[in-house]
Amino acid sequence: MQDLRDHYRFTDDDAYLLQSLQPLAGQHQELFEQEFYDYLYGIPETAAILNSSNRQRLRDMHSRWFMSLFNGTYDNHYLNHLTRIGHAHVKAGLNVHFVNATMNQIRHFLLNLIDNNYSDREQRRILREAVEKILDMNLDVMSYSYRAVELKKVFVSRKVESFLIKATERFTYGLNLVLVLALAGVSIWFVCLFVQDVTSIFRGDMEKGILSALGELLILWMMIELLDNEIKNLKGGKFNILVFIGVIIVAMIREILISTLRHDDLTTQAFLAGTLLILGIVYYLVSRAQNYQPKI
Numbered sequence: 001m002q003d004l005r006d007h008y009r010f011t012d013d014d015a016y017l018l019q020s021l022q023p024l025a026g027q028h029q030e031l032f033e034q035e036f037y038d039y040l041y042g043i044p045e046t047a048a049i050l051n052s053s054n055r056q057r058l059r060d061m062h063s064r065w066f067m068s069l070f071n072g073t074y075d076n077h078y079l080n081h082l083t084r085i086g087h088a089h090v091k092a093g094l095n096v097h098f099v100n101a102t103m104n105q106i107r108h109f110l111l112n113l114i115d116n117n118y119s120d121r122e123q124r125r126i127l128r129e130a131v132e133k134i135l136d137m138n139l140d141v142m143s144y145s146y147r148a149v150e151l152k153k154v155f156v157s158r159k160v161e162s163f164l165i166k167a168t169e170r171f172t173y174g175l176n177l178v179l180v181l182a183l184a185g186v187s188i189w190f191v192c193l194f195v196q197d198v199t200s201i202f203r204g205d206m207e208k209g210i211l212s213a214l215g216e217l218l219i220l221w222m223m224i225e226l227l228d229n230e231i232k233n234l235k236g237g238k239f240n241i242l243v244f245i246g247v248i249i250v251a252m253i254r255e256i257l258i259s260t261l262r263h264d265d266l267t268t269q270a271f272l273a274g275t276l277l278i279l280g281i282v283y284y285l286v287s288r289a290q291n292y293q294p295k296i
Helices: 001-006 012-020 022-027 029-041 056-067 076-092 097-115 120-202 206-235 242-262 266-291
Strands: none
Touching: 001 056, 001 242, 012 022, 012 120, 012 242, 022 029, 022 056, 029 056, 029 097, 056 076, 076 120, 097 120, 206 242, 242 266
């Protein structure tokens, strides 16, 4: 509480001034309650909290809080009292906006009370300053209950989000490793097929062996590009869509070679050639889009 008093420059003189207002506040306590509850009932959100079952209890509590502003003793016991009030507001589901708005109404009530009962200008000034300080201190402590709840939600949320993000990143990284190993294994398999096709060339099946070997080389090139792209991705590089378009183009070229070897009809070969042409156009357009740099 002493730290709070120091931050607001609340002195013993301020406490004495507030205590001197206690008789005046007691005389106008009923007027305060009337104006206070007229204001609360005028707001649907606060009126909903003031039901018949807790109305008298809340009225007594607000009356005690009002008079505690002028008791002259502002210690840790007083701080705990304000903290419990703040927790009660949070528990009741009252938006902090209405706490601030209501405190503003109370501020105007007390300042008007001072202006109407003290003729000396300097006396009004020092009394108004003391009232302003105690109300600001009350609002600070009550509002902290809301901040504490929000910070708790944020910290819990951040912990959960951080855990999920890290777990997902590790899982994705693991899948990329599996993909790299799978691509390496498939590449080794195609190397074996390439060796087999080259062997068939020397066994006399030259045409089939050359076309098959060429197809295997294209697939190996495709696998190399995919492996290189995945390795760059593991190192934090950007995803390159051109690699995958190029892979499809290579696969289509291989299909054309196999189609020629199978002596497919012209319609099939024309379809494959047309598809290859479209893929080439797409590759060109994507490449232009990636290399495009707007003029500044």
